[in-house]
Amino acid sequence: QVQLVQSGAEVKKPGASVKVSCKASGYTFTGFFMHWVRQAPGQGLEWMGWVNPNSGDTDYGQKFRGRVTMTRDTSINTAYMELTSLRSEDTAVYYCAKVIAGSVAFDIWGQGTMVTVSA
C-alpha cells in the first residue's frame, strides 16, 4: 500500500540542526511532489515547502527560507527536510505529505516526527 514512513523523534538544543527523513513506498516516488508541513503543540498546520523528487527542485515558504533545505534520494525513495538554527518555537510535529495527482492536495501523510528544541 502507499505509505510514507518518517524517522523517529528528535531532541535538539537551540542553535542545532535537525534532518528528518520520509521513505516512500507503494507508488512512483518521482511522480509526485513531496511537501512538508509542521504542527506546533496544540496549534494548526503550517506549510514549509516542497521538493520535486524527479528534478530535485524546491520551493520554500517565506518564513523558512534560509533555514530549511529539502532534498531527496531517488535510489532509496526518500525525501529529507533539514532545518537549521533551531529555536524553541520550532518544537513541533513535522509531516511529509504526498500530493494527489493534478492538485496541490495531500492524499498521503507520514506519521509525523516530533522535534523538540530545548536547552
Place this chain on the structure above:
Amino acid sequence: SYELTQPLSVSVALGQTARITCGGNNIGSKSVHWYQQKPGQAPVLVIYRDIYRPSGIPERFSGSASGNTATLTISTAQAGDEAVFYCQVWDSSTVVFGGGTKLTVL
C-alpha cells in the same frame, strides 16, 4: 498573503448534519481541500477539489464552494467524526491552511 477563516468550533447532535465553513477572498475560484485530524494522528484528506471524495471516505462527507465561502458538510454525524477539520488552498505558489475547526458531536 491569502487567508482562510474557519470557526473555532462547531457542534452537532448525533445523527444530524454539520456544516463547517472556510472563508477566503473569492475562494470559489480556487480548488479547496479538506482534512480531518484526530488527536495524535496525521491529517486525512476527506474532500479535494471542492467536491471530490478520496476512496474510503464515506459519502456522508461532501463539499461545496462558491463566492467567498467553501463548506464541508457532514451528514448523519457520528461520534467517530469528532476531530479538527482544516481547509486548504494553493495560492500564489503557497499552500494556505485555515486555522482549523473543532467538531464536537453531542
